[in-house]
Amino acid sequence: xxxxxxxxxxxxxxxxxxxxxxxxxxxxxxxxxxxxxxxxxxxxxxxxxxxxxxxxxxxxxxxxxxxxxxxxxxxxxxxxxxxxxxxxxxxxxxxxxxxxxxxxxxxxxxxxxxxxxxxxxxxxxxxxxxxxxxxxxxxxxxxxxxxxxxxxxxxxxxxxxxxxxxxxxxxxxxxxxxxxxxxxxxxxxxxxxxxxxxxxxxxxxxxxxxxxxxxxxxxxxxxxxxxxxxxxxxxxxxxxxxxxxxxxxxxxxxxxxxxxxxxxxxxxxxxxx
Amino acid sequence: xxxxxxxxxxxxxxxxxxxxxxxxxxxxxxxxxxxxxxxxxxxxxxxxxxxxxxxxxxxxxxxxxxxxxxxxxxxxxxxxxxxxxxxxxxxxxxxxxxxxxxxxxxxxxxxxxxxxxxxxxxxxxxxxxxxxxxxxxxxxxxxxxxxxxxxxx
Numbered sequence: 568x569x570x571x572x573x574x575x576x577x578x579x580x581x582x583x584x585x586x587x588x589x590x591x592x593x594x595x596x597x598x599x600x601x602x603x604x605x606x607x608x609x610x611x612x613x614x615x616x617x618x619x620x621x622x623x624x625x626x627x628x629x630x631x632x633x634x635x636x637x638x639x640x641x642x643x644x645x646x647x648x649x650x651x652x653x654x655x656x657x658x659x660x661x662x663x664x665x666x667x668x669x670x671x672x673x674x675x676x677x678x679x680x681x682x683x684x685x686x687x688x689x690x691x692x693x694x695x696x697x698x699x700x701x702x703x704x705x706x707x708x709x710x711x712x713x714x715x716x717x718x719x720x721x722x723x724x725x726x727x728x729x730x731x732x733x734x735x736x737x738x739x740x741x742x743x744x745x746x747x748x749x750x751x752x753x754x755x756x757x758x759x760x761x762x763x764x765x766x767x768x769x770x771x772x773x774x775x776x777x778x779x780x781x782x783x784x785x786x787x788x789x790x791x792x793x794x795x796x797x798x799x800x801x802x803x804x805x806x807x808x809x810x811x812x813x814x815x816x817x818x819x820x821x822x823x824x825x826x827x828x829x830x831x832x833x834x835x836x837x838x839x840x
Numbered sequence: 841x842x843x844x845x846x847x848x849x850x851x852x853x854x855x856x857x858x859x860x861x862x863x864x865x866x867x868x869x870x871x872x873x874x875x876x877x878x879x880x881x882x883x884x885x886x887x888x889x890x891x892x893x894x895x896x897x898x899x900x901x902x903x904x905x906x907x908x909x910x911x912x913x914x915x916x917x918x919x920x921x922x923x924x925x926x927x928x929x930x931x932x933x934x935x936x937x938x939x940x941x942x943x944x945x946x947x948x949x950x951x952x953x954x955x956x957x958x959x960x961x962x963x964x965x966x967x968x969x970x971x972x973x974x975x976x977x978x979x980x981x982x983x984x985x986x987x988x989x990x991x992x993x
Contacts, residue, residue, distance in 0.1 A: 572859055601900060671948065
Protein backbone atom coordinates (compact mmCIF):
# COMPACT_ATOMS: atom_id res chain seq x y z
CA UNK A 568 0.00 0.00 0.00
CA UNK A 569 1.22 3.45 -0.91
CA UNK A 570 0.08 6.66 0.79
CA UNK A 571 -1.81 9.27 -1.26
CA UNK A 572 0.41 11.92 -2.84
CA UNK A 573 1.62 14.74 -0.60
CA UNK A 574 4.37 17.33 -0.50
CA UNK A 575 7.22 16.54 1.88
CA UNK A 576 8.91 19.38 3.75
CA UNK A 577 11.48 19.08 6.50
CA UNK A 578 11.89 21.22 9.61
CA UNK A 579 15.23 21.43 11.40
CA UNK A 580 14.01 23.41 14.43
CA UNK A 581 10.79 23.90 16.39
CA UNK A 582 10.48 27.47 15.10
CA UNK A 583 10.84 26.29 11.51
CA UNK A 584 8.21 23.57 12.10
CA UNK A 585 5.73 26.09 13.52
CA UNK A 586 6.42 28.43 10.59
CA UNK A 587 5.82 25.64 8.05
CA UNK A 588 2.58 24.68 9.82
CA UNK A 589 1.38 28.30 9.68
CA UNK A 590 2.32 28.56 6.02
CA UNK A 591 0.54 25.36 4.94
CA UNK A 592 -2.48 25.60 7.27
CA UNK A 593 -4.85 22.75 8.04
CA UNK A 594 -3.73 20.78 4.97
CA UNK A 595 -0.45 20.02 6.76
CA UNK A 596 0.36 17.34 9.33
CA UNK A 597 3.45 16.91 11.47
CA UNK A 598 5.38 13.67 10.83
CA UNK A 599 7.45 12.28 13.71
CA UNK A 600 8.32 8.56 13.54
CA UNK A 601 5.40 8.06 11.16
CA UNK A 602 4.25 4.79 12.70
CA UNK A 603 0.73 6.02 13.41
CA UNK A 604 0.31 8.51 10.56
CA UNK A 605 1.75 6.58 7.59
CA UNK A 606 -0.44 3.49 8.23
CA UNK A 607 -3.52 5.77 8.42
CA UNK A 608 -2.52 7.41 5.14
CA UNK A 609 -2.03 4.06 3.42
CA UNK A 610 -5.61 3.19 4.39
CA UNK A 611 -6.83 6.64 3.20
CA UNK A 612 -8.10 7.48 6.69
CA UNK A 613 -5.87 10.55 6.45
CA UNK A 614 -4.75 12.39 3.32
CA UNK A 615 -2.81 15.51 4.32
CA UNK A 616 -1.49 17.58 1.41
CA UNK A 617 1.74 18.42 3.21
CA UNK A 618 3.85 16.42 5.67
CA UNK A 619 6.20 18.43 7.88
CA UNK A 620 8.96 16.01 8.88
CA UNK A 621 10.19 16.64 12.44
CA UNK A 622 12.73 13.82 12.31
CA UNK A 623 15.72 16.15 12.01
CA UNK A 624 15.05 18.24 15.13
CA UNK A 625 17.64 16.85 17.57
CA UNK A 626 16.65 19.42 20.24
CA UNK A 627 13.43 17.44 20.83
CA UNK A 628 15.02 14.06 21.68
CA UNK A 629 16.14 13.87 25.32
CA UNK A 630 15.39 12.45 28.77
CA UNK A 631 16.37 15.02 31.39
CA UNK A 632 16.35 15.06 35.20
CA UNK A 633 14.55 18.19 36.40
CA UNK A 634 14.59 17.32 40.10
CA UNK A 635 10.95 16.68 40.96
CA UNK A 636 10.08 15.56 37.44
CA UNK A 637 11.58 13.98 34.34
CA UNK A 638 11.41 15.98 31.10
CA UNK A 639 11.17 13.90 27.92
CA UNK A 640 11.53 15.48 24.49
CA UNK A 641 8.56 14.70 22.27
CA UNK A 642 10.76 13.07 19.61
CA UNK A 643 12.34 10.60 22.03
CA UNK A 644 11.81 7.16 20.51
CA UNK A 645 10.10 4.35 22.42
CA UNK A 646 13.40 2.42 22.35
CA UNK A 647 15.19 5.31 24.06
CA UNK A 648 12.41 5.83 26.64
CA UNK A 649 12.54 2.10 27.44
CA UNK A 650 16.31 2.14 27.96
CA UNK A 651 16.79 5.50 29.71
CA UNK A 652 18.46 4.68 33.06
CA UNK A 653 16.79 7.70 34.72
CA UNK A 654 13.35 6.33 33.81
CA UNK A 655 14.27 2.74 34.73
CA UNK A 656 15.17 3.95 38.23
CA UNK A 657 12.73 6.83 38.85
CA UNK A 658 9.73 6.06 36.61
CA UNK A 659 9.94 2.34 35.81
CA UNK A 660 6.26 2.22 34.78
CA UNK A 661 7.04 4.45 31.80
CA UNK A 662 10.20 2.57 30.77
CA UNK A 663 8.32 -0.73 30.93
CA UNK A 664 5.30 0.61 29.03
CA UNK A 665 7.51 1.98 26.24
CA UNK A 666 9.08 -1.49 25.89
CA UNK A 667 5.57 -2.96 25.54
CA UNK A 668 4.69 -0.81 22.49
CA UNK A 669 4.57 -2.68 19.17
CA UNK A 670 7.79 -4.54 18.39
CA UNK A 671 11.53 -3.68 18.26
CA UNK A 672 11.34 -2.22 14.73
CA UNK A 673 8.39 0.00 15.70
CA UNK A 674 10.18 1.12 18.89
CA UNK A 675 13.19 2.15 16.78
CA UNK A 676 10.99 4.66 14.91
CA UNK A 677 7.93 5.57 16.97
CA UNK A 678 8.16 8.52 19.38
CA UNK A 679 6.50 9.27 22.71
CA UNK A 680 5.24 12.62 21.42
CA UNK A 681 3.81 11.03 18.30
CA UNK A 682 1.93 8.48 20.40
CA UNK A 683 0.50 11.18 22.70
CA UNK A 684 -0.44 13.58 19.89
CA UNK A 685 -2.11 10.77 17.93
CA UNK A 686 -4.52 10.41 20.87
CA UNK A 687 -5.53 6.78 20.33
CA UNK A 688 -7.39 5.32 23.32
CA UNK A 689 -5.90 1.91 22.42
CA UNK A 690 -2.29 3.15 22.82
CA UNK A 691 -0.30 2.11 25.88
CA UNK A 692 1.74 5.25 26.58
CA UNK A 693 -1.14 7.77 26.97
CA UNK A 694 -2.68 5.62 29.75
CA UNK A 695 0.66 5.26 31.54
CA UNK A 696 1.18 9.04 31.35
CA UNK A 697 -2.36 9.57 32.67
CA UNK A 698 -1.64 7.31 35.66
CA UNK A 699 1.61 9.24 36.25
CA UNK A 700 -0.16 12.65 36.20
CA UNK A 701 2.14 13.81 33.39
CA UNK A 702 1.85 17.20 31.71
CA UNK A 703 2.34 18.06 28.07
CA UNK A 704 4.20 21.17 26.88
CA UNK A 705 2.67 22.61 23.72
CA UNK A 706 4.20 25.30 21.53
CA UNK A 707 2.31 27.44 19.07
CA UNK A 708 2.73 30.74 17.25
CA UNK A 709 1.47 32.54 20.37
CA UNK A 710 3.81 30.91 22.86
CA UNK A 711 3.95 27.91 25.15
CA UNK A 712 1.29 26.31 27.33
CA UNK A 713 1.26 23.24 29.54
CA UNK A 714 -1.75 20.90 29.68
CA UNK A 715 -2.17 18.12 32.28
CA UNK A 716 -2.78 14.64 30.87
CA UNK A 717 -6.23 14.61 32.54
CA UNK A 718 -7.32 17.51 30.29
CA UNK A 719 -5.39 16.58 27.13
CA UNK A 720 -7.31 13.61 25.73
CA UNK A 721 -10.70 14.90 24.56
CA UNK A 722 -12.31 12.23 22.36
CA UNK A 723 -11.66 9.71 19.60
CA UNK A 724 -8.26 10.75 18.19
CA UNK A 725 -9.02 14.22 19.56
CA UNK A 726 -6.63 16.08 21.87
CA UNK A 727 -6.10 19.57 23.27
CA UNK A 728 -3.68 20.34 20.41
CA UNK A 729 -4.96 23.17 18.20
CA UNK A 730 -4.14 23.25 14.46
CA UNK A 731 -0.47 24.13 13.97
CA UNK A 732 0.47 23.56 17.61
CA UNK A 733 3.35 21.23 18.38
CA UNK A 734 3.76 18.97 21.39
CA UNK A 735 7.39 19.51 22.44
CA UNK A 736 7.87 17.94 25.87
CA UNK A 737 6.34 15.44 28.27
CA UNK A 738 6.86 16.22 31.96
CA UNK A 739 6.53 13.25 34.31
CA UNK A 740 6.47 13.87 38.09
CA UNK A 741 8.68 11.38 39.91
CA UNK A 742 6.38 9.04 41.86
CA UNK A 743 6.94 8.86 45.64
CA UNK A 744 7.24 5.08 45.41
CA UNK A 745 8.59 4.36 41.92
CA UNK A 746 8.48 0.59 42.43
CA UNK A 747 4.71 0.60 43.08
CA UNK A 748 3.79 0.12 39.44
CA UNK A 749 1.92 -2.41 37.38
CA UNK A 750 1.21 -2.72 33.67
CA UNK A 751 -1.03 -5.30 32.05
CA UNK A 752 -2.37 -5.63 28.56
CA UNK A 753 -4.37 -8.29 26.82
CA UNK A 754 -3.65 -8.92 23.15
CA UNK A 755 -4.34 -11.79 20.80
CA UNK A 756 -0.91 -11.47 19.09
CA UNK A 757 2.23 -9.87 20.56
CA UNK A 758 2.22 -6.84 18.25
CA UNK A 759 -1.51 -6.06 18.41
CA UNK A 760 -3.07 -3.04 20.07
CA UNK A 761 -4.34 -3.78 23.57
CA UNK A 762 -7.88 -5.15 23.63
CA UNK A 763 -7.75 -3.78 27.18
CA UNK A 764 -4.75 -2.49 29.11
CA UNK A 765 -4.07 -1.13 32.59
CA UNK A 766 -1.34 1.12 33.97
CA UNK A 767 -0.99 1.46 37.75
CA UNK A 768 1.25 3.81 39.72
CA UNK A 769 0.62 3.71 43.47
CA UNK A 770 -3.15 4.06 43.77
CA UNK A 771 -3.54 5.73 40.36
CA UNK A 772 -5.17 3.40 37.82
CA UNK A 773 -5.54 4.20 34.10
CA UNK A 774 -7.29 2.09 31.47
CA UNK A 775 -6.38 1.48 27.81
CA UNK A 776 -9.20 1.01 25.27
CA UNK A 777 -12.14 1.22 27.71
CA UNK A 778 -13.66 4.33 26.08
CA UNK A 779 -12.95 7.01 23.50
CA UNK A 780 -9.93 8.26 25.48
CA UNK A 781 -7.54 6.77 28.03
CA UNK A 782 -9.45 6.81 31.33
CA UNK A 783 -8.71 6.94 35.05
CA UNK A 784 -10.57 4.20 36.90
CA UNK A 785 -11.81 6.62 39.56
CA UNK A 786 -14.15 4.12 41.23
CA UNK A 787 -11.18 1.81 41.84
CA UNK A 788 -9.02 4.69 43.07
CA UNK A 789 -11.71 5.92 45.47
CA UNK A 790 -12.26 2.43 46.85
CA UNK A 791 -8.53 1.97 47.46
CA UNK A 792 -8.40 5.38 49.17
CA UNK A 793 -11.21 4.27 51.53
CA UNK A 794 -9.26 1.16 52.47
CA UNK A 795 -10.91 -1.44 50.23
CA UNK A 796 -8.95 -4.61 49.38
CA UNK A 797 -7.40 -4.95 45.94
CA UNK A 798 -9.98 -7.59 45.01
CA UNK A 799 -12.91 -5.41 46.09
CA UNK A 800 -11.52 -2.28 44.41
CA UNK A 801 -10.69 -4.11 41.15
CA UNK A 802 -14.28 -5.35 40.94
CA UNK A 803 -15.24 -1.71 40.20
CA UNK A 804 -12.83 -1.39 37.22
CA UNK A 805 -15.56 -1.10 34.58
CA UNK A 806 -17.57 1.54 36.46
CA UNK A 807 -17.76 4.79 34.52
CA UNK A 808 -16.17 3.32 31.38
CA UNK A 809 -17.70 3.18 27.90
CA UNK A 810 -15.97 0.27 26.18
CA UNK A 811 -17.08 -0.57 22.67
CA UNK A 812 -17.78 -3.89 20.95
CA UNK A 813 -15.86 -4.82 17.81
CA UNK A 814 -14.45 -7.88 16.03
CA UNK A 815 -11.83 -8.28 18.77
CA UNK A 816 -14.04 -8.26 21.86
CA UNK A 817 -17.53 -7.49 23.10
CA UNK A 818 -18.20 -4.70 25.60
CA UNK A 819 -18.94 -7.32 28.29
CA UNK A 820 -15.66 -9.15 27.64
CA UNK A 821 -13.72 -5.86 27.78
CA UNK A 822 -15.35 -5.04 31.13
CA UNK A 823 -14.40 -8.50 32.42
CA UNK A 824 -10.82 -8.00 31.20
CA UNK A 825 -10.64 -4.59 32.91
CA UNK A 826 -11.58 -6.14 36.27
CA UNK A 827 -9.09 -9.00 35.89
CA UNK A 828 -6.22 -6.85 34.61
CA UNK A 829 -6.73 -4.10 37.22
CA UNK A 830 -6.53 -6.74 39.94
CA UNK A 831 -3.33 -8.19 38.48
CA UNK A 832 -1.72 -4.77 37.97
CA UNK A 833 -2.55 -3.68 41.54
CA UNK A 834 -1.19 -6.96 42.90
CA UNK A 835 2.02 -6.48 40.88
CA UNK A 836 2.36 -2.93 42.23
CA UNK A 837 1.83 -4.13 45.79
CA UNK A 838 4.34 -6.97 45.36
CA UNK A 839 7.01 -4.65 43.94
CA UNK A 840 6.70 -1.92 46.57
CA UNK B 841 12.48 15.01 -4.20
CA UNK B 842 16.18 14.22 -4.43
CA UNK B 843 17.45 11.70 -1.90
CA UNK B 844 20.99 10.55 -1.20
CA UNK B 845 21.50 7.45 0.90
CA UNK B 846 24.30 5.05 1.63
CA UNK B 847 22.99 1.56 0.90
CA UNK B 848 25.29 -1.35 1.79
CA UNK B 849 28.23 1.06 1.74
CA UNK B 850 27.44 2.52 -1.71
CA UNK B 851 25.98 5.93 -2.48
CA UNK B 852 22.47 5.83 -3.95
CA UNK B 853 21.11 9.08 -5.36
CA UNK B 854 17.65 9.30 -6.87
CA UNK B 855 14.88 11.75 -7.66
CA UNK B 856 11.79 10.11 -6.18
CA UNK B 857 8.15 10.87 -5.44
CA UNK B 858 7.73 12.44 -2.00
CA UNK B 859 5.49 9.52 -1.01
CA UNK B 860 7.91 6.77 -2.06
CA UNK B 861 8.48 4.19 0.67
CA UNK B 862 12.01 3.10 1.54
CA UNK B 863 11.25 -0.49 0.54
CA UNK B 864 10.33 0.63 -2.98
CA UNK B 865 13.50 2.70 -3.25
CA UNK B 866 15.54 -0.35 -2.26
CA UNK B 867 13.77 -2.77 -4.61
CA UNK B 868 12.87 -0.62 -7.61
CA UNK B 869 15.57 2.05 -7.68
CA UNK B 870 18.58 0.35 -6.07
CA UNK B 871 17.55 -3.05 -7.56
CA UNK B 872 18.12 -4.79 -4.23
CA UNK B 873 15.30 -7.32 -4.17
CA UNK B 874 16.25 -9.46 -1.15
CA UNK B 875 14.06 -7.20 1.00
CA UNK B 876 10.55 -8.60 0.57
CA UNK B 877 7.25 -6.78 0.67
CA UNK B 878 4.82 -8.79 2.80
CA UNK B 879 1.88 -7.14 4.53
CA UNK B 880 2.84 -3.48 3.86
CA UNK B 881 1.11 -2.63 7.15
CA UNK B 882 4.03 -2.69 9.63
CA UNK B 883 2.92 -6.10 10.89
CA UNK B 884 4.90 -8.92 9.27
CA UNK B 885 8.52 -7.71 9.31
CA UNK B 886 9.43 -9.18 5.88
CA UNK B 887 10.75 -5.76 4.81
CA UNK B 888 13.04 -5.29 7.85
CA UNK B 889 16.33 -3.52 7.06
CA UNK B 890 18.86 -1.67 9.20
CA UNK B 891 18.62 2.13 9.22
CA UNK B 892 21.74 3.61 10.78
CA UNK B 893 22.35 0.16 12.26
CA UNK B 894 18.90 -0.43 13.81
CA UNK B 895 16.08 -2.63 12.53
CA UNK B 896 13.12 -0.82 10.94
CA UNK B 897 10.22 -1.89 8.73
CA UNK B 898 11.02 -0.28 5.39
CA UNK B 899 7.35 -0.30 4.33
CA UNK B 900 6.67 2.34 6.99
CA UNK B 901 9.62 4.66 6.40
CA UNK B 902 9.55 7.22 3.60
CA UNK B 903 12.58 7.29 1.32
CA UNK B 904 12.63 11.02 2.15
CA UNK B 905 12.90 10.26 5.87
CA UNK B 906 15.93 8.04 5.22
CA UNK B 907 17.65 10.74 3.14
CA UNK B 908 21.27 11.14 4.29
CA UNK B 909 21.19 7.97 6.35
CA UNK B 910 22.80 4.58 6.01
CA UNK B 911 20.78 1.47 5.07
CA UNK B 912 21.89 -2.15 5.26
CA UNK B 913 19.90 -4.83 3.46
CA UNK B 914 20.44 -8.58 3.41
CA UNK B 915 22.70 -8.15 0.36
CA UNK B 916 25.05 -6.04 2.47
CA UNK B 917 25.73 -8.61 5.19
CA UNK B 918 28.20 -11.03 3.57
CA UNK B 919 31.78 -9.76 3.41
CA UNK B 920 34.46 -11.08 1.06
CA UNK B 921 32.27 -14.00 0.00
CA UNK B 922 31.83 -15.10 3.64
CA UNK B 923 28.31 -15.31 5.00
CA UNK B 924 27.50 -13.21 8.07
CA UNK B 925 27.33 -15.20 11.33
CA UNK B 926 23.51 -14.95 11.34
CA UNK B 927 23.27 -16.19 7.74
CA UNK B 928 25.65 -19.05 8.57
CA UNK B 929 23.50 -19.95 11.59
CA UNK B 930 20.31 -20.02 9.47
CA UNK B 931 22.10 -22.40 7.08
CA UNK B 932 23.31 -24.68 9.88
CA UNK B 933 20.07 -24.75 11.85
CA UNK B 934 17.82 -24.89 8.78
CA UNK B 935 16.18 -21.66 9.95
CA UNK B 936 13.78 -21.39 7.00
CA UNK B 937 11.06 -23.20 5.13
CA UNK B 938 9.64 -21.22 2.19
CA UNK B 939 12.18 -18.45 2.74
CA UNK B 940 9.92 -15.42 2.29
CA UNK B 941 10.32 -14.11 5.84
CA UNK B 942 14.03 -15.00 5.97
CA UNK B 943 15.61 -11.68 4.88
CA UNK B 944 13.54 -9.80 7.47
CA UNK B 945 14.20 -12.39 10.15
CA UNK B 946 17.97 -12.25 9.51
CA UNK B 947 18.04 -8.43 9.67
CA UNK B 948 15.90 -8.37 12.82
CA UNK B 949 18.28 -10.85 14.49
CA UNK B 950 21.37 -8.87 13.43
CA UNK B 951 19.84 -5.82 15.14
CA UNK B 952 18.74 -7.86 18.18
CA UNK B 953 22.23 -9.33 18.74
CA UNK B 954 23.80 -5.90 18.38
CA UNK B 955 21.64 -4.66 21.28
CA UNK B 956 21.79 -7.90 23.29
CA UNK B 957 24.74 -10.13 22.26
CA UNK B 958 23.80 -12.98 24.63
CA UNK B 959 20.00 -13.24 24.64
CA UNK B 960 18.04 -15.97 26.37
CA UNK B 961 15.63 -18.02 24.27
CA UNK B 962 12.75 -15.99 25.73
CA UNK B 963 14.50 -12.74 24.77
CA UNK B 964 14.97 -14.00 21.20
CA UNK B 965 11.28 -14.89 20.96
CA UNK B 966 10.24 -11.49 22.33
CA UNK B 967 12.80 -9.77 20.10
CA UNK B 968 11.23 -11.39 17.04
CA UNK B 969 7.65 -10.39 17.91
CA UNK B 970 7.64 -8.05 14.90
CA UNK B 971 8.45 -10.80 12.38
CA UNK B 972 5.92 -13.36 11.19
CA UNK B 973 6.79 -16.73 9.62
CA UNK B 974 3.67 -18.09 7.94
CA UNK B 975 5.26 -21.54 7.64
CA UNK B 976 5.41 -21.28 11.46
CA UNK B 977 9.04 -22.36 11.37
CA UNK B 978 9.87 -20.40 14.48
CA UNK B 979 11.74 -23.09 16.44
CA UNK B 980 14.64 -23.32 13.98
CA UNK B 981 14.72 -19.55 13.52
CA UNK B 982 15.12 -19.12 17.29
CA UNK B 983 17.78 -21.88 17.30
CA UNK B 984 19.61 -20.01 14.53
CA UNK B 985 19.56 -16.75 16.52
CA UNK B 986 20.93 -18.52 19.60
CA UNK B 987 23.59 -20.30 17.50
CA UNK B 988 24.66 -16.98 15.98
CA UNK B 989 24.93 -15.47 19.46
CA UNK B 990 27.03 -18.44 20.59
CA UNK B 991 29.27 -18.14 17.51
CA UNK B 992 29.77 -14.46 18.22
CA UNK B 993 31.16 -15.07 21.73
